[in-house]
Amino acid sequence: xxxxxxxxxxxxxxxxxxxxxxxxxxxxxxxxxxxxxxxxxxxxxxxxxxxxxxxxxxxxxxxxxxxxxxxxxxxxxxxxxxxxxxxxxxxxxxxxxxxxxxxxxxxxxxxxxxxxxxxxxxxxxxxxxxxxxxxxxxxxxxxxxxxxxxxxxxxxxxxxxxxxxxxxxxxxxxxxxxxxxxxxxxxxxxxxxxxxxxxxxxxxxxxxxxxxxxxxxxxxxxxxxxxxxxxxxxxxxxxxxxxxxxxxxxxxxxxxxxxxxxxxxxxxxxxxxxxxxxxxxxxxxxxxxxxxxxxxxxxxxxxxxxxxxxxxxxxxxxxxxxxxxxxxxxxxxxxxxxxxxxxxxxxxxxxxxxxxxxxxxxxxxxxxxxxxxxxxxxxxxxxxxxxxxxxxxxxxxxxxxxxxxxxxxxxxxxxxxxxxxxxxxxxxxxxxxxxxxxxxxxxxxxxxxxxxxxxxxxxxxxxxxxxxxxxxxxxxxxxxxxxxxxxxxxxxxxxxxxxxxxxxxxxxxxxxxxxx
Numbered sequence: 001x002x003x004x005x006x007x008x009x010x011x012x013x014x015x016x017x018x019x020x021x022x023x024x025x026x027x028x029x030x031x032x033x034x035x036x037x038x039x040x041x042x043x044x045x046x047x048x049x050x051x052x053x054x055x056x057x058x059x060x061x062x063x064x065x066x067x068x069x070x071x072x073x074x075x076x077x078x079x080x081x082x083x084x085x086x087x088x089x090x091x092x093x094x095x096x097x098x099x100x101x102x103x104x105x106x107x108x109x110x111x112x113x114x115x116x117x118x119x120x121x122x123x124x125x126x127x128x129x130x131x132x133x134x135x136x137x138x139x140x141x142x143x144x145x146x147x148x149x150x151x152x153x154x155x156x157x158x159x160x161x162x163x164x165x166x167x168x169x170x171x172x173x174x175x176x177x178x179x180x181x182x183x184x185x186x187x188x189x190x191x192x193x194x195x196x197x198x199x200x201x202x203x204x205x206x207x208x209x210x211x212x213x214x215x216x217x218x219x220x221x222x223x224x225x226x227x228x229x230x231x232x233x234x235x236x237x238x239x240x241x242x243x244x245x246x247x248x249x250x251x252x253x254x255x256x257x258x259x260x261x262x263x264x265x266x267x268x269x270x271x272x273x274x275x276x277x278x279x280x281x282x283x284x285x286x287x288x289x290x291x292x293x294x295x296x297x298x299x300x301x302x303x304x305x306x307x308x309x310x311x312x313x314x315x316x317x318x319x320x321x322x323x324x325x326x327x328x329x330x331x332x333x334x335x336x337x338x339x340x341x342x343x344x345x346x347x348x349x350x351x352x353x354x355x356x357x358x359x360x361x362x363x364x365x366x367x368x369x370x371x372x373x374x375x376x377x378x379x380x381x382x383x384x385x386x387x388x389x390x391x392x393x394x395x396x397x398x399x400x401x402x403x404x405x406x407x408x409x410x411x412x413x414x415x416x417x418x419x420x421x422x423x424x425x426x427x428x429x430x431x432x433x434x435x436x437x438x439x440x441x442x443x444x445x446x447x448x449x450x451x452x453x454x455x456x457x458x459x460x461x462x463x464x465x466x467x468x469x470x471x472x473x474x475x476x477x478x479x480x481x482x483x484x485x486x487x488x489x490x491x492x493x494x495x496x497x498x499x500x501x502x503x504x505x506x507x508x509x510x511x512x513x514x515x516x
Contacts, residue, residue, distance in 0.1 A: 022052035025090045026113055029481045032461050039075035040509050041456065043463035046082045047089055054092040057140045059132040060085050067497050073508040075456055076493075082463045084490025087125040087483045093117075094170040095146055104225050106153075107146025108166050112483040115175045116193035118163045119151055120291060123204030124377065124484045128491035131498075133215040144212045145221055151205045152230035158187045159202075159237040160257045161195035162289070182260040182274060197257045199241070199287035200378050202234045203307030203386075206315045219321040228325050231315070235332060238308070241285040244365070245278035259288065267294035267423060280365030283343025291376035292424040298362035298370055302348040303378035305340050306388040313337035314387070349395055353407070358399040359383070372410055373403035375420045375431030375468075377488075384441045391441055404438065414471025417454040421468060425478055429468035432458050433485045436465075436492050445503060448496070453508050455489065465489050 025048065032044035050056060064081055071077040091110050098104035109122040126147050133140055154164045160183075166172035174190050183195045209227065213219060222228070240256035247253050260274035270276045276288045279299050285308065286299040312333045319330035344359075350369050352358045359380050362370040373380045380399050384391035391397075403420060405411055412421040412430035420434035421427065432455045439451040458469040460477060465486045467479035496503050 022048065025481060029462070029464060032463075036461075037075050037078035037463070039073065039078075041075045041459070042461060043075055043078045043082070043459060044461060045078065046463050047085065053085075053089045055088040055095075055139075055143060057085075057088060057129070057132075057138075057143075059134075059138060059140050060088060060129060063132045063494070067493060067504075070497060070501060070504050071493075072505045076452070076504075076508050078463055079456060079459065080490060080493045083465055083486035084128065084493065086464070086486035086490070088129075090481070091125060091483045092143065094166060094172060095143070096169050098149070098225075099169050101225070104149055105142055105146040106150045106167060106169060107143050108150060108170055108172075109147055111163075112481045113479060114163075116163045116165065116177075117150070117154075119154065119201035120162065120198065120204040121484050122147055122151065123208040125487055126208060127211055128487040128494065130211040130215050131491070131494045133212070136216045136218040136221070141212070141216060141218075144208070148205070148208055148212060148227065149225055151208070152226040154191070155202075155205060155230045156226060156233050158185075158192050158195065159233045160185060160197045161187055161192045162198050162201050162293070163193040163196075165189075165191055165193050180262040182258075184258045185256075194293075196259065196289040196293050197241070197287070198289045198291060198293070199238075199285055199301060199304040200291050200307055202238065203304065203311050203378065205230065205234070206311035207307070207386075209318065210311055210314045213315070213318050219318055222318050223322040223324060228319065228322060228329060231319065231329065231333065232326060235336060238285045238336060241287075242281070242283065244281040255286075257288065270295055277364060277368075278366070282347045282363070282365040283339045284347065285340065290374060291378060292374055292422050294422075294424050296362055298364040298368050300343075300347065300363045300365065301378075302344055302359050302361060302363065303380050303383065303386075305344055305348070306383055307378040307386050309337045309340040309344070310386055310388045312340075352398070352402055356398040356402075357395050358402050359395060371402070372408055373399075373420050374410060374424075375422045375434035375437075376424070377433065377437065379420070379434070379437065381420065381434065381441060382437050385437060391443070400441075412471045416474050417458050417469055417471050419451075419454070419471075425468045428471060429478065430458075430471045431468050431485075432465050433467075433488060436485070436488050440492050440495055445500070448500065448503060449506060449508070452492075452503075456508050457510065 036042040068077050093110045094108040096106055108117055111118050111121045165174040177193055187195050258274040259270045261269045263269050270288055284300045284305045287301040287304045288299055290296055316330040316333040319325050347363050348359055349357055350360045360369040361372045383389050389396055410421045412428050417430045419430040421429050421431055435451045435455050439448045442448050458474055460474050466477040467482045470476035
């Protein structure tokens with residue numbers, strides 16, 4: 001059993017220290033803080049002082065020290081030490097316990113420069129630390145449990161929403177969100193920050209659950225609080241979002257979720273008075289909004305359905321072991337996972353202009369298809385990373401070639417970085433996250449080296465991974481503090497240290513440096 005004493009004290013200690021003497025990271029990260037690395041890129045040191053970090057983990061610090069010893073390139077070493085702990089250093093806004101159960105750990109994780117907790121982002125922000133998570137007794141394990149528990153609460157209260165306010169136990173006031181929205185189902189603004197229904201939120205919750213269980217074997221945790229109820233909420237919403245626009249008699253079926261907002265962007269609301277575009281039955285679940293928070297062109301997001309299918313199936317093994325789980329829960333999880341996979345095979349695999357079979361990014365079940373990829377994860381590029389398929393799968397390899405080139409309308413090419421971008425920013429703004437994912441889904445040494453070099457030269461000297469970077473001008477970027485992308489880079493280095501350690505001995509400088 002774990003002790004909750006330190007957990008109860010943690011929010012008090014963090015609030016006292018950070019409130020009195022520590023700079024806000026939004027301003028701190030906009031400065032190229034010394035000491036600079038000694039390589040050509042002269043990258044800033046962007047870690048707060050230990051007393052100013054929002055969470056300290058000896059497991060993570062030991063991993064950083066060990067991996068840095070294996071990295072030859074001084075700039076790559078600096079970028080790794082800045083990025084891998086970035087979520088822990090900056091984004092664990094509050095930790096505590098539930099008001100009605102002091103054994104139920106909670107952790108509120110902000111996305112970075114926005115003081116709200118996204119289900120998808122928080123799952124991906126914590127996921128990199130599974131590499132050093134070995135058992136259930138560490139404070140790091142407590143953090144995983146706290147995030148899972150709070151996500152479960154949110155998914156029970158408002159399963160169609162994507163970003164949430166601090167829990168009442170934190171004592172933090174709700175963050176103001178100035179948008180004007182008309183959304184069904186209705187939600188509590190004291191609980192919800194934004195209510196874009198994004199199917200990958202369900203995948204993110206299940207992914208983090210899978211990661212914790214795979215690392216610790218701690219199945220008992222999932223039976224103690226609200227996890228099973230959250231899975232039931234996920235399944236109910238998924239089933240509602242699998243329904244077509246028209247019934248068997250042709251009658252319009254009112255959708256479970258609608259969204260309208262006053263916005264300056266066409267991607268900030270849904271068409272047809274908030275209903276979205278019509279869909280046919282495919283077995284997949286609708287995702288009116290993408291992982292980028294932009295509205296979809298067609299509602300069946302293939303990568304989001306890939307993610308949900310994969311993690312419904314894998315976390316059914318957890319439900320199998322819960323003595324008090326609702327009857328048939330694990331079987332239902334596996335059935336829905338299989339039906340979604342069948343729907344992807346039938347509707348999500350289409351013919352590209354060159355005649356090859358590829359995965360579409362989005363479809364509608366009527367024949368509509370969107371051939372592209374978006375940098376945000378889940379993406380088509382990330383399908384092997386999600387564990388949905390093997391990277392040597394023929395359709396995946398066809399898709400990979402399609403999206404990593406000019407055929408993809410959101411492929412950004414230039415002298416500094418070549419990567420998939422996103423409609424969330426603009427054409428020509430490459431997302432380093434995509435270059436990182438390219439390296440993580442490749443076995444080709446030169447492709448990996450090229451992708452890592454491009455990310456390394458994209459930070460503009462700040463030593464942090466930006467949201468997007470102009471592929472022709474690395475001083476033109478968006479978001480200096482984006483913890484998800486930073487953690488993903490650290491996760492990539494940990495992955496390379498495990499499966500391709502020889503690559504960490506390479507020089508990633510922009511010119512040849514002779515090794516000693």
